[in-house]
Amino acid sequence: MPDAMSAPDPHPPAPQPLLIGAMAGACPQCGAPTLFSGPVRFAPSCRACGMDYGQFNVGDGPAAFLTLIIGALMVAMALILELKVHPPLWLHLLLWTPLTVAAVMGSLRVAKGALLILEYRNKAREGRLIARDREA
Numbered sequence: 001m002p003d004a005m006s007a008p009d010p011h012p013p014a015p016q017p018l019l020i021g022a023m024a025g026a027c028p029q030c031g032a033p034t035l036f037s038g039p040v041r042f043a044p045s046c047r048a049c050g051m052d053y054g055q056f057n058v059g060d061g062p063a064a065f066l067t068l069i070i071g072a073l074m075v076a077m078a079l080i081l082e083l084k085v086h087p088p089l090w091l092h093l094l095l096w097t098p099l100t101v102a103a104v105m106g107s108l109r110v111a112k113g114a115l116l117i118l119e120y121r122n123k124a125r126e127g128r129l130i131a132r133d134r135e136a
Contacts, residue, residue: 015121022113027051028120035116040108042116056119057126062111066104074100 016026025035032048042053078096081087087095118124 018114018117019110021117022110025109025113026117028117035113036109039105040112042112053116056116058112058115058119062115063104063108066107066111070100070103070107074103 015021015028016024016031020026021028021031025033027034027046027049029051030046030049032046034043034046034048035053037043042058044054045052074096078092081095082092
């Protein structure tokens with residue numbers, strides 16, 4: 001008779017809403033907050049259920065888009081501040097540099113987590129070419 005502790009759960013947990021799971025760094029399989037091992041680095045696997053995160057390919061797409069979007073927002077806010085208040089240049093550097101880095105790092109973590117969760121939920125895998133025999 002199989003042990004009840006080792007038997008797979010017949011009722012897996014309901015998936016969290018996408019953004020909540022991404023912000024929490026939740027494993028898409030078990031929901032434990034084990035997705036990241038650093039600020040934006042994925043852990044090799046889930047410490048709770050053992051799911052291998054290396055099978056997913058998030059890539060650098062989120063980084064490129066977020067850098068451009070957040071960069072445009074920061075430049076727009078810096079221009080508005082400059083036109084309304086005229087602060088010295090050193091204040092712009094002191095304000096916008098860390099704010100931009102923090103915004104990119106924070107949103108990158110959420111975007112990468114969301115993309116990995118979506119890959120898991122949609123069973124996304126790399127494409128494969130199917131060889132077809134053609135008769136002449």
